[in-house]
Amino acid sequence: MHVSREESRRKHTEETGHADYVETMYGIVCSACHNYIVIDFTNCQPTCREHEACRQAYASD
Numbered sequence: 001m002h003v004s005r006e007e008s009r010r011k012h013t014e015e016t017g018h019a020d021y022v023e024t025m026y027g028i029v030c031s032a033c034h035n036y037i038v039i040d041f042t043n044c045q046p047t048c049r050e051h052e053a054c055r056q057a058y059a060s061d
């Protein structure tokens with residue numbers, strides 16, 4: 001379930017219509033959601049709760 005930055009952007013835009021992203025040294029943040037949509041450390045989907053890094057990066061609620 002590993003995804004690239006490009007795949008993540010495309011998928012998020014398809015699902016949400018959000019098209020503005022900020023590239024950081026850790027991954028990509030959606031400007032509309034203010035959430036990471038992918039982090040380079042694991043390249044996991046935002047739904048991943050398996051890794052501590054994923055939980056911290058993707059936890060928003």
Ligand SMILES: [Zn+2]
Nearest residue numbers: 018030032033
């Ligand atoms: Zn978004």
Ligand SMILES: [Zn+2]
Nearest residue numbers: 044048051054
């Ligand atoms: Zn993960």
